[in-house]
Amino acid sequence: xxxxxxxxxxxxxxxxxxxxxxxxxxxxxxxxxxxxxxxxxxxxxxxxxxxxxxxxxxxxxxxxxxxxxxxxxxxxxxxxxxxxxxxxxxxxxxxxxxxxxxxxxxxxxxxxxxxxxxxxxxxxxxxxxxxxxxxxxxxxxxxxxxxxxxxxxxxxxxxxxxxxxxxxxxxxxxxxxxxxxxxxxxxxxxxxxxxxxxxxxxxxxxxxxxxxxxxxxxxxxxxxxxxxxxxxxxxxxxxxxxxxxxxxxxxxxxxxxxxxxxxxxxxxxxxxxxxxxxxxxxxxxxxxxxxxxxxxxxxxxxxxxxxxxxxxxxxxxxxxxxxxxxxxxxxxxxxxxxxxxxxxxxxxxxxxxxxxxxxxxxxxxxxxxxxxxxxxxxxxxxxxxxxxxxxxxxxxxxxxxxxxxxxxxxxxxxxxxxxxxxxxxxxxxxxxxxxxxxxxxxxxxxxxxxxxxxxxxxxxxxxxxxxxxxxxxxxxxxxxxxxxxxxxxxxxxxxxxxxxxxxxxxxxxxxxxxxxxxxxxxxxxxxxxxxxxxxxxxxxxxxxxxxxxxxxxxxxxxxxxxxxxxxxxxxxxxxxxxxxxxxxxxxxxxxxxxxxxxxxxxxxxxxxxxxxxxxxxxxxxxxxxxxxxx
Numbered sequence: 001x002x003x004x005x006x007x008x009x010x011x012x013x014x015x016x017x018x019x020x021x022x023x024x025x026x027x028x029x030x031x032x033x034x035x036x037x038x039x040x041x042x043x044x045x046x047x048x049x050x051x052x053x054x055x056x057x058x059x060x061x062x063x064x065x066x067x068x069x070x071x072x073x074x075x076x077x078x079x080x081x082x083x084x085x086x087x088x089x090x091x092x093x094x095x096x097x098x099x100x101x102x103x104x105x106x107x108x109x110x111x112x113x114x115x116x117x118x119x120x121x122x123x124x125x126x127x128x129x130x131x132x133x134x135x136x137x138x139x140x141x142x143x144x145x146x147x148x149x150x151x152x153x154x155x156x157x158x159x160x161x162x163x164x165x166x167x168x169x170x171x172x173x174x175x176x177x178x179x180x181x182x183x184x185x186x187x188x189x190x191x192x193x194x195x196x197x198x199x200x201x202x203x204x205x206x207x208x209x210x211x212x213x214x215x216x217x218x219x220x221x222x223x224x225x226x227x228x229x230x231x232x233x234x235x236x237x238x239x240x241x242x243x244x245x246x247x248x249x250x251x252x253x254x255x256x257x258x259x260x261x262x263x264x265x266x267x268x269x270x271x272x273x274x275x276x277x278x279x280x281x282x283x284x285x286x287x288x289x290x291x292x293x294x295x296x297x298x299x300x301x302x303x304x305x306x307x308x309x310x311x312x313x314x315x316x317x318x319x320x321x322x323x324x325x326x327x328x329x330x331x332x333x334x335x336x337x338x339x340x341x342x343x344x345x346x347x348x349x350x351x352x353x354x355x356x357x358x359x360x361x362x363x364x365x366x367x368x369x370x371x372x373x374x375x376x377x378x379x380x381x382x383x384x385x386x387x388x389x390x391x392x393x394x395x396x397x398x399x400x401x402x403x404x405x406x407x408x409x410x411x412x413x414x415x416x417x418x419x420x421x422x423x424x425x426x427x428x429x430x431x432x433x434x435x436x437x438x439x440x441x442x443x444x445x446x447x448x449x450x451x452x453x454x455x456x457x458x459x460x461x462x463x464x465x466x467x468x469x470x471x472x473x474x475x476x477x478x479x480x481x482x483x484x485x486x487x488x489x490x491x492x493x494x495x496x497x498x499x500x501x502x503x504x505x506x507x508x509x510x511x512x513x514x515x516x517x518x519x520x521x522x523x524x525x526x527x528x529x530x531x532x533x534x535x536x537x538x539x540x541x542x543x544x545x546x547x548x549x550x551x552x553x554x555x556x557x558x559x560x561x562x563x564x565x566x567x568x569x570x571x572x573x574x575x576x577x578x579x580x581x582x583x584x585x586x587x588x589x590x591x592x593x594x595x596x597x598x599x600x601x602x603x604x605x606x607x608x609x610x611x612x613x614x615x616x617x618x619x620x621x622x623x624x625x626x627x628x629x630x
Contacts, residue, residue, distance in 0.1 A: 002060055009057040010069060010085045012050045012095060013134035016102070019046030020127030026120035039120035043127045044106050050134065051099045058092045066091075068140055068204070084202045086140035090336070093477070094137035094268060097340065098261050101347050102130040104459040109253035111455030112354055122162060122251065129155045129257060136265045142191060143201040145269050149187075149230060152265060153180045159254040160247045172246035179243040183233030190226030193219075194276075203272055210276045224283025227273050234266025235320040236313075238294045242536055244317060248309040252354035255309060259316045260347040264339045267323045271332045284328045291324030292418055297533065299425035303432065304529035306365045308353055311433055315389070315426050316346060322422060325415060326404065334404045341396035341470060345388035348467050351460040352382040356437060358456070359449040365433065370442030375451050379438050381460050386430040388467045390501070391423045391494040396470030398494065399480055405490040420493055424501035431505025 019042055025031045026039035066088030074081040106126055113119050132151035139145045154177075161173030195201055198209035215223065231237075236244035244263070248255055270287075277283050295318045302314035319342045326335035355378040356371065357363055372379045388395040391402070401419060408415040451457065474480060528534070 005053070005056055006060055006064075006087060007069070009053070009087050009092065010138060012054050012057070012099065013131045013138065015046045015050035015053070016043075016099075016127040016130035016134060018127075019043035020124045020131065022046070023120050023124040023127065027118070027124045036118075036120035040106070040110060040123045043123040044103070044110075046127065047099060047103045047106060047130060050130070051096070051103050054092060054096045054099050057087070058089075058096050061087060061089050061092050070202070081143055082141065082202065083139075083144045084141040084204075085138045085144075086203075087138070089477075091138050091140075095134050097343060098130065098133045098137055098265075101261055101343065102126065102133075102257060104347070104351075104463055105253045105256045107459040108256070108351055108354065108456050109251070111453050112253055112358055113251060114455075116251075118162070122159075122254075125155060125158050125162070126254070126257075129159065129254070129262075133257075133261055133265050136268065140204070141202045142194065142206065142273075145272070146184075146187060146191060146230075149234065149266075149269065150184060152234070152262065153177060153184060156180065156247065156258070156262070159258075160250040162250055162254070166249070169249045172243075172249040176243040176247050179240050180233045183230035183240060186226045186229035190223055190229075193223050193226070207275045210279050213279050215279060220280040221282040224277050224280025225286065227277060228270065228283055228287060231266045231270035231273075231324075232290060234269070235263050235324070236294075236317045237290050237321060237324060238297065239535070241294060241298070241317050242532065242539075244313050245310050245532070248307070248313055252309070252350065252357060255313075256347055256350040256354065259313055259350055260343040263316055263320055264343050267320055267327075267335065267339055270324070270327050271335055274327050274330065274332055277327075278330075284330070287324045287328030291321040291328060293321070294318065295321030295325070295418060295422045296425075299422050299429070301529050301532050302429045303425065304526050306530075307363050308356065308365055308368075308433065308437065309350075309363060311365070311429060312346070312349055312353065315429060316342075318422055318426065319346075319389075322404065322419065325418070329408070329412065329415070331404075331407050334400070334407055337403055337474070338400040340474075341400040342389065344463070344467050344470055345385045345395075345397055348381055348385035348388070348460070348463045351456075351463060352378050352385060355381075355452040355456055355460065356449075359452060360445045362445045365436040367443055368437045368446050369440040370438070371446050371449060372438040374442075374446070374449050375438075377451055377457050377461060381464050382434065382438070384464050384467050386427075386434070388470060390427045390430065390498045392427075392498045392502075393495060394471055395467065396474060398498075399471055399474055401494055402486075402491060405494055406487045409487060409490055416490070416493075420497040423494065424497040424504075427498045427501025428505040431502045432508070432510065435505065435510055 022042040023039035026034075026036050031038075066086060069085045069087065071083040071085075072081075073083055106123065109122065109126070113122055116122065128151070132148045132155060135148045136145060136152070139148060157173050157177040160176050161169055163169050164173075191201060194206060194209075197213070197215075198206050200206065200209075213220075229240075233240040233243075244258070247258060250258075277287075298314045298317035298321065302311050302318070305311040305314065319338065323335045323338055326332065326338065355375065356368070359375065360368065360371075362368065384395075387397075389397045391398045401423060404419050405416050408419070452460070471480070531537070
């Protein structure tokens with residue numbers, strides 16, 4: 001039985017896919033009498049089965065060595081495309097994190113989406129979402145990972161555009177899809193190069209090839225940049241980061257997964273690619289530069305957001321930027337630990353935010369206040385999630401950031417400064433949000449806000465408990481260090497940065513009209529951060545403008561050059577046919593004359609081709625002189 005469960009562990013991603021298929025009769029409108037809720041129950045049942053199966057496999061792999069399952073898909077002419085699946089403690093643990101958070105998100109969605117007419121379609125997309133992420137956790141093949149990343153891109157497009165009757169939602173879905181496609185296409189180009197160079201796309205074979213690969217600096221650089229392009233887009237890193245902010249237009253349960261494990265999937269693929277990226281030092285340096293720019297920039301941009309979901313989504317980009325720095329510095333252990341702590345804390349915070357949005361029908365921070373006494377469970381969830389994200393003792397975010405600070409304490413002190421700065425800015429932003437939402441006097445939209453019903457409260461409280469237990473989970477996976485081996489200076493600086501951020505957030509003046517200051521220098525800074533350094537406008541006057549002009553030129557060439565030539569040939573045929581129809585007299589001798597003339601012309605032409613001297617004689621005048629003399 002044990003061996004059977006291990007060998008069938010690759011079934012776990014299929015549960016979500018089966019759940020999505022079972023919901024199709026309701027989502028397509030074939031079944032209407034029962035309402036859409038049975039579709040949600042079918043999908044929930046399959047997610048529960050996936051979680052239970054994964055839990056058993058995770059216990060079995062605790063003391064087992066990792067092994068690989070390979071399924072050959074296509075073999076032809078030396079090409080072997082196979083699906084490789086790795087069963088290890090890390091991969092199964094990542095899969096369990098996905099299925100667990102997906103289960104809680106779907107339970108939360110039962111209450112959040114209760115009155116939505118497209119509930120069945122939403123759960124079908126959630127099952128599709130879960131299947132792609134679970135498969136990515138187990139994938140040990142770049143070919144399979146690319147296919148699953150394409151599924152994630154499609155799922156993002158469909159979930160962001162779920163409420164497609166709103167024009168802003170349609171625009172957000174389109175931008176998210178196109179932005180991710182840029183990275184996907186570049187990764188495909190890198191895959192083609194790896195397939196020709198290494199002969200395989202399975203990660204173990206690629207690792208062996210990377211140790212002995214001899215590539216020119218130019219090829220290595222281009223290959224490395226192509227491989228990191230897709231994770232940059234999936235993790236919302238500069239310059240492909242604008243989509244995550246716009247993706248907040250989708251339903252909150254989908255945003256919950258998107259900001260916790262979906263972006264984590266992109267970083268997980270990047271961690272799997274790290275040994276291959278060693279062939280390109282430029283790509284590793286690019287990861288560090290991009291991660292640093294995104295971490296600091298997104299932390300600053302979050303401070304000026306007045307939409308509660310956008311204020312949290314930018315912190316997601318910031319923390320994924322720290323993961324990019326860790327991968328670029330080849331410290332994947334710190335990257336995995338930070339991904340785990342961030343996923344749990346950020347999922348809990350988005351549950352709290354979803355409760356606020358549902359009860360107040362509002363996302364504007366300047367129109368909230370005084371919710372702490374009316375929504376105690378939601379307030380507790382937000383506080384615990386915030387404490388679990390920033391470096392405050394004793395929750396998971398502290399232990400993850402502590403490891404990063406100690407790792408770079410001697411070798412790269414400037415990275416320590418980046419970690420502390422991001423931690424302080426995140427604490428400042430979360431304290432600001434807490435004051436505007438939960439503290440102060442109740443506003444008209446929050447004066448009568450009740451606590452959320454039990455379908456939303458149960459998963460939120462459950463995840464609150466899990467967040468509080470995150471240090472114990474970390475201790476069981478990788479033992480936390482004893483206090484005598486801890487760098488006390490690093491710990492004090494980390495705690496101090498969090499306290500400084502919380503202190504500034506608690507003391508700065510927050511007026512309800514603060515989002516548009518009358519003081520011009522302050523207004524300039526607010527607009528600069530609030531509009532994300534005007535990067536979208538820079539795109540419009542550079543990339544978008546260039547693409548539009550190029551498209552206009554291509555359209556003109558297609559219409560007036562290509563179509564003009566084709567139309568000219570057509571007009572010539574029509575004119576020739578119209579002209580020749582008048583020569584049809586019906587007299588056979590006239591047709592014979594035309595045939596003789598045609599044969600004579602072609603005979604003369606063939607003789608000229610085989611005897612060019614005749615043509616030269618005619619045009620030199622010798623032929624005419626002989627004719628006149630005679």
